[in-house]
Amino acid sequence: MIVLFGGQKGGSGKSTLAMNVGALLASQGKDVLMIDGxxxxxxxxxxxxxxxxxxxxxxxxxEKSGNLYKTLDSLRSKYDHVIVDTGGQDSKEFRTAMLAADVMISPIKPTQADTETLVYVSSLIEQALEMNAELKCYIVVSQARPNPRIKAVEETRTLVSSLEFFSLLDSVIYTRKSYEDAVAAGASAAEMGDKKAAIEIENLVNEVFS
Incomplete structure (x- = not known):
């Protein structure tokens, strides 16, 4: 499966999720290729x-730049999973990766600014679907505050529930120091011993890959 982590806005956790998902799949014995776009x-x-x-x-x-379509299409059968991170901007890498991907995951913070970017991303998905009709696109709420009194996650779910071309995942990724520490260690948050983070990533993988 080719899984693209992409979107228009930076800082929402695309690279972090790509790392943690890739690490979990590798720990399950899967042959995983990570592409830094x-x-x-x-x-x-x-x-x-x-x-x-x-x-x-x-x-x-x-690392790959430019048109990623041919590269991704040629690698589809060589690995169990190909994880692609194209950063937080509209780019040639992002647009061409959508044409080859099986799944796109767009993490968003539970903020108005992040939510508003999805309208533009939705228009890009509509174009991509003309050439890649099987592309499945998911939104995951990321970097949420682990405080039950804060209603931002619920409010964000309401805002994005009506967006066309997207499905909203049940999984929520919370702000945790272990995610930051894991980047410096070349590890995942789960491998750093954070059981709550491990459950979050497992839930995400189970939703997308099952």
């Missing part, structure tokens, strides 16, 4: 390079 930032590839020096389950990673 945001080479100017290099967050994903830097994390994967640090992971190589650990004893954690390994995965393959490459």
């Amino acid at each position: 945001n080479s100017t930032q290099g967050t994903l590839s830097n994390w994967a390079a640090r992971r190589e020096s650990t004893e954690l389950p390994q995965l393959t990673y490459v």
Whole structure:
């Protein structure tokens, strides 16, 4: 399966989710390729390079820029899963990856600013579906505050529930220091011992990959 983490707005957790999902799949014995389509930032590839020096389950990673369609299409049958991170902007990498992906996941913070970007992303999806009719697009609420008194998650769910071309996942990813610490260690939050983060990522993977 080719899974794209993409969207228009940076800072919503796309790279972090790509890392944690990739690490979980690798721990399950899957052959995973990570593609960093945001080479100017290099967050994903830097994390994967640090992971190589650990004893954690390994995965393959490459940096690619420009048109990703042919690259992704050629790799589809060579790996169990291909995870693509194209960063937080409208780019050639993002648009062409949508043409080859089986699934796109767009993380959003539970804020008005993040929610509003989905209208534009929805228009890009509509164009992509003309060439890739099987593309499934999901929204996941990310970087939510783990405070039950804060209603931002519920409010965001209400705002995005009517968006065309998207399905809203039940999974919610909360703000946790372990996600930040794991990036520096080439690990996942679960591998850093955070059981709550582990459950969040497992829930996300079960929703998307089952």
